[in-house]
Amino acid sequence: MLKLADLEAGYGESMVIRNIDLEVKENQVVCIMGRNGVGKTTLLKTIMGIISPKKGEVNYQGNDITKKRPSFRAKQGIGYVPQGREIFPKLTVYENLLIGLEAGNEKEVNEKVYEYFPILKEFRNRNGGDLSGGQQQQLAIARALVSNPSFLLLDEPTEGIQPNIVQDIQGVIKDIKENSQTSMILVEQDLEFVKSVADYVYVVDHGSIVYEKAAHEIDDEEVYQYLSV
Numbered sequence: 001m002l003k004l005a006d007l008e009a010g011y012g013e014s015m016v017i018r019n020i021d022l023e024v025k026e027n028q029v030v031c032i033m034g035r036n037g038v039g040k041t042t043l044l045k046t047i048m049g050i051i052s053p054k055k056g057e058v059n060y061q062g063n064d065i066t067k068k069r070p071s072f073r074a075k076q077g078i079g080y081v082p083q084g085r086e087i088f089p090k091l092t093v094y095e096n097l098l099i100g101l102e103a104g105n106e107k108e109v110n111e112k113v114y115e116y117f118p119i120l121k122e123f124r125n126r127n128g129g130d131l132s133g134g135q136q137q138q139l140a141i142a143r144a145l146v147s148n149p150s151f152l153l154l155d156e157p158t159e160g161i162q163p164n165i166v167q168d169i170q171g172v173i174k175d176i177k178e179n180s181q182t183s184m185i186l187v188e189q190d191l192e193f194v195k196s197v198a199d200y201v202y203v204v205d206h207g208s209i210v211y212e213k214a215a216h217e218i219d220d221e222e223v224y225q226y227l228s229v
């Protein structure tokens with residue numbers, strides 16, 4: 001469904017990711033792990049088209065989309081939940097969700113997002129900036145889900161969030177995996193969480209993939225050696 005071949009990207013002259021070959025099959029959850037600053041966010045931004053690669057190909061559903069704009073990718077069904085949420089603080093919860101609709105192909109907010117995150121219905125007229133960090137993260141996920149994406153990119157959705165909301169988010173990811181056709185790339189640091197949702201895992205170090213395995217074959221010690229500082 002998504003294939004990256006020999007991808008290389010960075011900022012200005014400095015290349016942050018190199019030699020990235022990665023594949024996500026239909027209905028798979030693929031997790032990307034790695035220490036801070038190794039290039040995980042840069043990789044997701046390159047998949048979304050926010051950063052143009054210096055080399056290599058991004059292929060989505062059999063089409064080369066390497067040179068396509070982020071808006072084109074969103075219309076093709078790729079949803080993005082950026083690190084740090086990037087919700088609009090002066091817009092209401094509902095208006096933030098409408099922006100998600102704008103990016104995709106749907107006309108109305110899918111009721112499913114309120115089932116996943118009931119607090120967003122209750123707070124729909126509040127400004128995004130007045131929500132707690134965890135609620136903002138739920139809003140960022142909901143904003144990507146309103147347009148029924150066929151592919152979801154999630155950049156550390158549980159980072160710095162209280163445990164009960166982490167559980168809610170974990171539940172939503174599992175539900176999407178079990179009950180929809182949506183494929184996902186999830187950047188996540190917690191190996192137990194990763195093993196509970198992932199089909200396949202890649203570990204990135206210094207901008208390249210240093211370890212990859214089916215989730216059920218993972219050797220924790222091997223992964224931890226790349227995560228410890």
Ligand SMILES: Nc1ncnc2c1ncn2[C@@H]1O[C@H](COP(=O)(O)OP(=O)(O)OP(=O)(O)O)[C@@H](O)[C@H]1O
Pocket residue numbers: 011016034035036037038039040041042043083
């Ligand atoms: N806009 C930018 N301009 C220049 N360098 C950047 C920019 N964004 C990130 N970098 C650098 O690129 C490298 C990789 O950053 P990136 O955010 O992709 O890592 P990461 O693995 O996602 O880390 P984290 O888990 O901390 O988010 C870092 O050295 C970072 O300083």
